[in-house]
Structures are given as C-alpha cells and as structure tokens.
Amino acid sequence: MTASAPIVTMIVPGRDIAAFAPAALASLRAQTETRWRAILIDDGSADETGAIFAEAAGTDPRFTVLRHEASRGLGAARNVGLALVDTPYLGFLDGDDELAPEALSRLTGTLAETGSDFVAGAYVRLRPHGDSYNAGRVQPWISAATDPERLGASLAQHPRAVSNIVAWSKISRTGFWHDLRFPEGVAYEDQIVAQLMYTRARSFDVIPDVVVRWRVRPDGTSITQGKSQLPVLRDYLVALRGGIRVLQDAGERAAVTARLDLILAMDMPSLLDIAATHDDPAYAAEVAVFIDELRALPEFADASPDEAIAAALSW
Numbered sequence: 001m002t003a004s005a006p007i008v009t010m011i012v013p014g015r016d017i018a019a020f021a022p023a024a025l026a027s028l029r030a031q032t033e034t035r036w037r038a039i040l041i042d043d044g045s046a047d048e049t050g051a052i053f054a055e056a057a058g059t060d061p062r063f064t065v066l067r068h069e070a071s072r073g074l075g076a077a078r079n080v081g082l083a084l085v086d087t088p089y090l091g092f093l094d095g096d097d098e099l100a101p102e103a104l105s106r107l108t109g110t111l112a113e114t115g116s117d118f119v120a121g122a123y124v125r126l127r128p129h130g131d132s133y134n135a136g137r138v139q140p141w142i143s144a145a146t147d148p149e150r151l152g153a154s155l156a157q158h159p160r161a162v163s164n165i166v167a168w169s170k171i172s173r174t175g176f177w178h179d180l181r182f183p184e185g186v187a188y189e190d191q192i193v194a195q196l197m198y199t200r201a202r203s204f205d206v207i208p209d210v211v212v213r214w215r216v217r218p219d220g221t222s223i224t225q226g227k228s229q230l231p232v233l234r235d236y237l238v239a240l241r242g243g244i245r246v247l248q249d250a251g252e253r254a255a256v257t258a259r260l261d262l263i264l265a266m267d268m269p270s271l272l273d274i275a276a277t278h279d280d281p282a283y284a285a286e287v288a289v290f291i292d293e294l295r296a297l298p299e300f301a302d303a304s305p306d307e308a309i310a311a312a313l314s315w
Contacts, residue, residue: 018052025038031104037087038064040063040064043074106209127216141265151205161206170197
C-alpha cells in the first residue's frame with residue numbers, strides 16, 4: 001500500500017449486504033491506482049455489514065466507517081459521504097457491486113488529462129450462476145453512451161450520453177459537487193442527478209472501458225429488481241419524469257429524444273408486462289398516465305426506439 005496522499009474518495013453505502021460487501025471491498029484493495037480512500041456507510045444494517053466494514057477499517061487506514069442506527073436510504077447515505085470528501089476526485093460504489101481493477105486508474109487518469117468535470121465508463125451485470133456470478137456483456141444502450149471514447153464532450157455533441165444514468169459509473173472533480181446532492185427518501189435517486197451532471201458540466205468524458213460490475217441479486221432484493229411494487233414504480237416514474245424535465249429545462253432536445261428512445265425500448269415493455277397481470281389496477285393506471293405524458297412531449301415525434309434493446313435485456 002502506498003503512503004501517497006489519496007486523490008480520490010469512494011463513497012460506499014450499504015444496507016444488509018454482508019454476503020456481497022467483502023467482494024466490493026476486495027475490488028477496492030485490488031485497484032492499480034492505490035491513492036484512494038473509501039467512506040463506508042452502514043445504513044442501519046441488521047446483518048454483519050457493519051462488522052465487515054469495521055474489520056476493513058481496522059486493517060487498512062484508507063477505509064473510514066460511518067453507521068446510521070436506522071436506515072436513511074441510499075440518497076441520504078451518499079450525501080453524508082459527500083460532506084466528508086477532501087480529495088480532488090470523488091466517486092461512488094454500491095456495497096454489493098465491484099470495481100474493475102483498472103477502474104480508478106483509468107477514470108482519474110482521464111480527468112487529469114482532459115480537465116473535464118467528470119468521466120463516465122461502461123459497466124456490466126453480474127448475474128447469479130449457481131454458487132457464483134458471471135459477468136455479462138456491455139449492453140447496447142451503455143455502448144451507445146460510452147463507446148467510442150469521447151474527451152471534452154458536451155451534451156449537444158453527444159446526446160446519447162444520457163443513457164448512462166447510474167452514479168457509480170462515474171468519477172467527478174469534487175468541486176463539481178458543490179451544490180449537487182441526491183434526493184432523499186426515494187428510490188432511483190441517481191437518475192435526476194445524472195442528468196443534472198450532463199447539463200451542468202463544462203465538459204465531460206466517456207470511455208468504453210468496463211469500470212464496474214453491477215450485481216443482480218439472486219433473491220431479487222435490490223431496488224432495480226422491485227419495480228412490481230407500486231411504491232417503487234411511483235419513485236421510478238418520478239425519476240424518469242424528473243430526468244426528462246432537467247434535459248428539457250436545459251434546452252437539450254436531442255438528449256430528451258435519446259432518453260425517450262431508451263425509455264420506450266427498455267422501460268415501457270417491462271412495465272406494461274407487469275401491469276398486464278398486476279393485482280392492483282392502480283399499477284396499470286399509473287403506467288398508462290405516464291405513457292400518455294410521453295406521447296404529449298414535443299420530442300416524442302422524433303423518438304425511434306431500438307427494438308434490439310429488448311432482446312438484449314435477456315443477457
């Protein structure tokens with residue numbers, strides 16, 4: 001381990017992720033760029049997550065642990081971490097995911113080269129396979145957002161960047177976050193923030209490198225696996241609406257169209273499938289209202305969803 005001052009802080013929240021946290025922490029220790037620190041936030045876990053985080057901090061001074069006695073949610077946990085960052089760069093890693101070994105080197109190195117406000121990389125799913133996990137391929141909408149490499153880009157030059165909406169695929173300059181915070185008390189807290197990042201950036205970079213392996217939990221307990229629950233659906237639609245509104249307010253019509261392309265190809269088919277058999281008629285009603293809202297948007301006429309995306313979702 002190097003004694004050099006850290007250049008990047010990783011904010012790592014987690015709640016009841018004892019089965020996955022060791023792999024996430026190991027992926028940090030395995031980074032070829034060793035000048036990092038990590039703020040581990042145990043968000044009111046009832047399992048051994050807190051003990052795993054504490055053990056990591058006890059053996060490696062690059063780890064710092066905070067604990068919420070009661071869960072405050074992912075947005076609040078990230079915001080607490082943001083207030084403690086004192087390095088030039090910052091990023092996020094959910095405690096059940098894994099960084100690729102070259103991730104921090106590639107991401108921070110790109111920002112050092114370009115001077116951009118943030119850089120976004122590609123990611124793949126980790127799907128359960130027996131007692132282990134297999135990494136899938138880069139999905140087509142992520143390739144569209146990150147491949148080929150674009151340095152010093154703007155949203156006007158690269159509107160399809162908005163397909164990469166997750167917080168944990170990016171490293172930013174810390175100063176860029178001076179007035180950015182995550183919504184609290186809701187699911188899908190990163191979607192609106194991601195669109196604010198794209199619209200506010202002086203410039204951003206995208207790289208095709210896979211920087212994160214995103215875990216699909218076998219028990220279906222992650223937020224993104226809970227869209228059949230009506231409260232989760234409502235949070236999801238609020239996030240989709242809010243992201244579109246951010247892009248519209250910034251005058252980024254092409255980016256709105258790119259976002260609609262993806263929503264129509266990827267989100268709507270699965271939500272309509274759930275609505276068709278859902279026990280609560282309110283579910284189908286809320287999906288129908290959202291579809292009507294999309295059709296009323298002036299950018300809807302320009303949308304052309306890629307039918308190949310639906311097939312790619314099975315990977």
